[in-house]
Each structure stands twice: as structure tokens, then as C-alpha cells.
Amino acid sequence: MTEHAFHQHEADSPGSHQAAHDAGPGLSGNGDGQGIRDAAALWDERYRSKPQIWSGKPNPQLVREAGGLRAGHALDLGCGEGADAIWLAQHGWTVTAVDVSTVALERAHGHEKAALARESVHAAEGAIASRIHWRQADLEEWQPGEQYDLVTSQFLHSQELAWQKPLKTAAAAVKPGGTLLVVGHHPDRLPPWGGAHPTHEMFYTGEQLIQELGLDAPEWQLEVQTSRERPVTGPEGQQATIADVVVRASRLP
Numbered sequence: 001m002t003e004h005a006f007h008q009h010e011a012d013s014p015g016s017h018q019a020a021h022d023a024g025p026g027l028s029g030n031g032d033g034q035g036i037r038d039a040a041a042l043w044d045e046r047y048r049s050k051p052q053i054w055s056g057k058p059n060p061q062l063v064r065e066a067g068g069l070r071a072g073h074a075l076d077l078g079c080g081e082g083a084d085a086i087w088l089a090q091h092g093w094t095v096t097a098v099d100v101s102t103v104a105l106e107r108a109h110g111h112e113k114a115a116l117a118r119e120s121v122h123a124a125e126g127a128i129a130s131r132i133h134w135r136q137a138d139l140e141e142w143q144p145g146e147q148y149d150l151v152t153s154q155f156l157h158s159q160e161l162a163w164q165k166p167l168k169t170a171a172a173a174v175k176p177g178g179t180l181l182v183v184g185h186h187p188d189r190l191p192p193w194g195g196a197h198p199t200h201e202m203f204y205t206g207e208q209l210i211q212e213l214g215l216d217a218p219e220w221q222l223e224v225q226t227s228r229e230r231p232v233t234g235p236e237g238q239q240a241t242i243a244d245v246v247v248r249a250s251r252l253p
């Protein structure tokens with residue numbers, strides 16, 4: 001696929017606040033050691049292709065859904081260049097942010113340091129201190145080993161990673177009383193220039209998420225299950241409206 005096949009909020013894309021995320025480079029050999037190495041190598045390559053891939057702004061559904069939560073310990077799965085983790089930290093959260101790409105994580109850490117430097121001048125913007133732990137791991141295998149007040153995963157779409165397993169890991173990592181927030185591109189509302197995408201299987205509807213993660217079980221309270229439209233601008237300046245699947249659920253105490 002081309003770099004722009006499916007992505008809107010890259011740093012140089014005009015007029016859109018947030019991404020229509022490209023799912024990254026293709027991969028063969030998923031499920032064996034080669035696949036795991038390739039996931040990191042291919043995402044590193046993609047990130048290296050530009051100085052900045054994403055907009056640097058937090059995802060709007062995160063801001064909307066987590067903005068009213070009491071800060072605690074958060075886990076961000078597939079954190080990319082770190083804008084969501086930094087936003088959470090600026091709002092009082094201690095964050096563990098996981099991604100397979102060391103290039104993305106180095107960039108994220110750089111953005112964190114820049115935010116810290118700005119805060120030393122403009123303290124009113126918030127203090128993120130050292131509350132973000134950037135962690136390189138492959139979500140095909142990684143298990144957190146602890147539970148969190150908030151687990152968020154935004155647009156974890158990747159040709160070499162089936163969403164079911166990492167998002168089940170996400171759900172299992174929510175503390176009793178904590179919140180799960182999963183956001184993705186609606187499979188039926190992808191932008192027209194995403195034609196290079198080989199499959200819809202990397203995307204999910206709210207219904208599929210709920211069923212696969214067992215969020216209809218008595219231990220969960222479903223707070224939000226919706227699809228929200230969002231205007232995006234394509235690589236050639238084309239306009240389109242896509243939709244984000246948003247599922248927010250609380251694990252009952």
C-alpha cells in the first residue's frame with residue numbers, strides 16, 4: 001500500500017484533526033518468530049519514512065471519553081508517537097504506553113521531553129513529570145501482569161496483528177471499578193482512498209468487540225457503544241466522512 005493509502009492525520013495532512021489510520025505495511029509469517037520480528041521491523045520502517053506520522057494531538061474520542069474520569073493508572077496499547085499518553089499524563093494519569101515500534105517510542109519520549117520543557121515555562125499547561133513509562137512489546141504476546149484504572153487502545157489496526165487477542169488482553173487488564181476504552185475505524189466507513197487495504201478483518205464493529213471481549217457479561221457495564229462520524233482529508237486533499245467505533249465499558253467493582 002502507499003503511505004497515504006489510508007491515513008488522514010499525518011503531520012502534513014491539512015484540515016483534519018485526527019487520523020484515519022493506515023494499518024501499516026503488510027506482513028507474511030504472522031504467528032511465528034519471524035512474524036513477531038517483522039511486526040517491529042515493518043512498523044519501524046514505516047515510522048522512519050517520515051519525521052512524524054501522526055498529528056501530535058490526542059485522539060478526540062479519548063479526550064471525550066476519558067476527560068471526565070478520575071485519574072489513576074492507565075495503559076495505552078499501541079501508543080504510536082505518544083500523543084494520547086502525554087495527554088493522559090497531563091491530566092494526572094500515570095501511564096504505561098506500549099508499542100512494538102522502538103522508533104515510535106523514541107519519538108514519543110522526545111515529545112514527552114518537549115512537553116516537559118514547555119511546562120517548565122508554562123506551568124499552567126499541566127505537569128506530566130515522569131509519569132509515562134514507554135514500553136516496547138509485541139501485543140501478539142505481551143501480558144501486562146497488573147491491572148489498570150483505564151485501559152485504552154486507539155486504532156490498533158495492523159495487517160500483521162489480529163485485533164482479538166490484544167484487545168482481550170486490554171479487557172483483562174482493567175481493574176474492578178476501572179474503564180476499558182477501545183476506538184477503531186468502522187469497517188463499513190473507511191475512506192474511499194483506503195482501497196489498498198487488503199482486508200476488513202483488521203477492523204471491528206462495536207457489536208463484534210462486545211461479543212469477542214465478553215463485554216456483555218455481568219461483570220461489565222457498557223457505558224458507550226457508538227459509531228461517531230468524523231470528517232477527514234485525503235492525501236490529495238479529498239474530503240470524506242469516516243466513522244470511529246467507540247466502546248467504553250466499566251468493570252464492576
Ligand SMILES: C[S@@+](CC[C@H](N)C(=O)[O-])C[C@H]1O[C@@H](n2cnc3c(N)ncnc32)[C@H](O)[C@@H]1O
Nearest residue numbers: 021043078079080099100101138139154158161
Ligand atoms: C494505526 S497506529 C495507531 C497509533 C496510535 N494509537 C494513534 O492513535 O495515533 C497502530 C500502532 O500499533 C502499533 N502496533 C502494530 N502492531 C503491533 C504489535 N504487534 N504490538 C504492539 N504494537 C503494535 C504500531 O506500531 C502503531 O504505532
